[in-house]
Amino acid sequence: MNTVALAPLCVAILFLAAAVTFTLSHRVRLQRLVSLVALVTVLSLEATLVVSAWDGEPQAVLLANWPAPFGITMVVDQLSSLLLVVSSIISLAVLIFASGQDIADNDHEVPISVFYPTYLLLLAGVSNAFLAGDLFNLYVGFEILLMASYVLITMNANTPRIRSGTTYVVVSVVSSILFLTAIGFIYASVGTVNMADLSLKLQTLPLGTQLQLHLMLLIAFGIKAAVFPLSLWLPDSYPTAPAPVTAVFAGLLTKVGVYAIIRTETLLFPGGALDGLLSVVAILTLIVGILGALAQGDIKRMLSFILISHIGYMIWGIALNNQLGMTTVVFYIAHHIVIQTGLFLVVALIERRGGSANVERLGGMLKVAPWLAVLYFIPAINLGGIPPFSGFIGKVGLLQASVEANTGMAYAMSGVGVLVSLLTLLALTRVWNKVFWRSATKAEKPTKVILRAEHDATAKGKNQLDRHDHKPIPVSMVASTVGLVAVGTSITFFAAPLFQLAEHASDNLMHPDRYIESVLGPQTPTREDYLGEFLDQQNAVDNEDASNDGEVVTE
Template identity: 50%
Template sequence: MIALLPLAVILPMIGAGVTMVASRRPRVQRALSVTALAAQLAVALIMLVVVDDRGPMVMHIGGWSAPFGITLVADRLAAFMLVVSTIVTLAVLIYSISQGRDDEEEDGTNSETPTSIFHPTFLILATGVSNAFLAGDLFNLFVSFEILLTASYVLLTLGGTTERLRAGAPYIVVSLLSSLIFLSGVAMVYAATGTVNLADLATKIDSVPPGIKATIAAILLTAFGVKAAVFPMSAWLPDSYPTAPAPVTAVFAGLLTKVGVYAIIRVQTLLFPGMFTTVLMVAAGATMLVGILGAIVQPGIKRMLSFTLVSHIGYMLFGVAIGSEAGVAAAIYYVAHHILVQTALFLGAGLIERVAGSTVLARLGGLAAAAPVLAVLFFIPAMNLAGVPPFSGFLGKVGLFEAALEGSTGAAQVLPLVIVCLGTLTSLLTLYAIVRVWGRAFWRPVPQAGEEHPPTGPLDPRGDHPMTTQYTESRRRAREAARRRMAAAEAARLPLGMVGATTAVVTVGLVLTVGAGPIYGLAERAAGNLMDQQTYVRAVMDTPADGAADLLIDPPGLSPAEPTAQDPGGTG
């Protein structure tokens, strides 16, 4: 079973190399990419089942035992995140393949997603995400971030258009800055403790002088906060994501910020429990409010979704700030929910752009009648994002709010109560933003001539526009453009792969609702492991270099003195 750990990282990496070699054979590239991610998903599912049943899985690369070598660790949190992320990457890949095929059928080219570049880069991105979840030391986590960020630079500027290059520049600068901060934190950690292994750090960090420990924690949280788009370090995101191709935007929105959230959860529970809780709580509330206030005034669907992405990072940070097992469990569940829902919405936005030619609300209308399947595929995750009962967004928010209000009394309850109120307001404003998009894009008729760009400037005494001839021509062109869009929408046949991939992500999001009991129970068990740091420490430090004892923790419900499959004598 220990071979599952490196396979989860190696499979997409090998796939990237092979697809690069097969760059002149698009069909082979597509088959290899899908096969690599499908195999990775199978590995991740098996790993989750095994880890949940038998405990953390550990592998020391190269035979160097902890804390000297590179360690891969899969506990319940890592395995759960790996499963969800691989589902998303596989669905987005199928979506992009279908989109690329359809583009090629229309004009013989595919300028949006060049196959020879897209497939290997996308698989490298999947490699970085997987390695980040399984990294057992800070430096390997840093390398993982660099792998996925390097791939994201290419994907974000795919096609080389001026708009994408301009939008990608701030993203690259901010990412490099956050990486520099992270690397400085890793250097400071090693200087203070002599190790970067997370399990070893958990045993040594308390011996570090309080001032240095607080500085290290602040540096790492700042680096991860930039990557997770936590306010006030989130301004880069809404300007960067909307310009990328739809599949790229979807995987970015679903995964990249969540890797930053995962890193915050990991270091905050393992290395710095109880530190900066007030700062994290205030940052969570500010992220919720600022993000959603930006969302409700956006003229386009992609930018609106980008701002809601920022806003709902606040809920996850709030769960970490609560610091209890219930709060962390709710945060884990909400991370999984948001990965799926946000990906589905951006895939839906890509379908809207394909049908109507734009995602600007002023140019949209009549989509409910023109594309009813698309209307359903957008409506379900939209209501889920807004937290409408009984969807998983509602369940996650209720879990967060209950965790915040239990166990604190008097003055200690004031700040959590304020954040709960902000979270409730954010949920209502999210619903308002979603309803606004739904009403304009799906319910109202197609905009008539002149509605997109109403005339401005003084009128002459007869009430005519001063530029009569030009304005009449503008109205005629606008009318004709509206007719063409409506005709295209009515006749549109969305590629089956794009619709199928979006449907799959929406369905898995619904599984979080239908199967909320067992999935939330998994999140609670993962949180229990995180809050008991010794579970992680023993699993890593007690595993020999050859990995023979890869499963160390006793199965749930058994005490150490009871016999197990691994310990027939019951010695523990």
């Protein structure tokens, strides 16, 4: 049996598990078990998809055997299968983290009976978006994950979460309306929404119409990816959500937008018509993101701004429009999903252990929790691009791709990228110094109280603080965080095969005819042949009209 035919199950299992957990709303343990089994099963299926797609061409699955472009199509290639696996790995780690938090907290910070089905729906939407072979199915995937995210981001319904959730909902709805409008215009123009079919037919439109549709899609996806100036909503939305929600949002949701931009630039509108605009956007996203991070005192807000700046690295690679740049983008997305999610989980543990995520209220935690210092330090220097970690490998790849491009904008992005990498390291190490290295006596009162209580507890021979002084950290929360940090570190050791997979992915991305052939069949003409046939037909029609205009009608 062709393993690619199992791709729809990666979405169907999550939908089924969400429905089952919803019916088990009063049996949290069963909800937890069903969710874990579903995610492990889906991860196993996705691993087989990666193996199947490792060095081959894209493969299409036609649901219900409806021929393309009329039916629903799912496409599996190196990019989609890799992102499916990475998203499931971090989703599983976050689910274990959230389960441990629920078990440890008697007050239930989040309504956990709602959390499990909504969380599974979110992941189903993400998986559907990665596999979508047509724009409308991509829109459906976006809407599923967005509707689930509306619930997750406002859990516990306190004032800050409602306020930030409102901003998030409004921005997301605007983006969705723009995306749906673009789909309507595209269908009205060429009569299809299948992305393989669109790759052929969009090029027959007037250049002005192509530019308008291209810009509409980029703006819609740019909002979802949080590129400047469409990123102002993110730092106010993500940090106020519950810790597990913030972690999975930061790791996954913006990357779905980046994935859609990649498909737009390599399949729907290849040729680099807007590479100059993307280069400017990449530079501004890098600069604004890191300057915002340097101005923050709250660690979660700082990481949210760093998230924005690192989206700039991905747009940089796309704007280069060469194979090495696209290879590095694929590698960097996988790296960043894991590292960013792991860092947010570490910060959640710091906040739980120290009572705050504000660096001015934390200090001396190296003595209190040295293991937390290590957990933060490893992904922090990775994200900052210190060799030999995967963050360094990704940035070097972008620099090499810029030299290969040999343009002024490529060199400008290189200079900004190196500077932002140094400033990222500065922002992350400043947090480490204040939270772990700085003396506790220089921190504000909340941390002093905790450390004094720790000293009193030690003096009395107790092994841990009183429950009123800090929240206990269960083993499952620590284990899931350690596991995710270990996965992020292992990317460095397995960078060669991962980069090889990224090379295969970029090779297919830079040759869209392979995608088109996998969906529409081997007899489909290439983009150049299709455009040539279309132009010949247009010339024939124009010549016929001209000859008719020149005829003299006599009676």
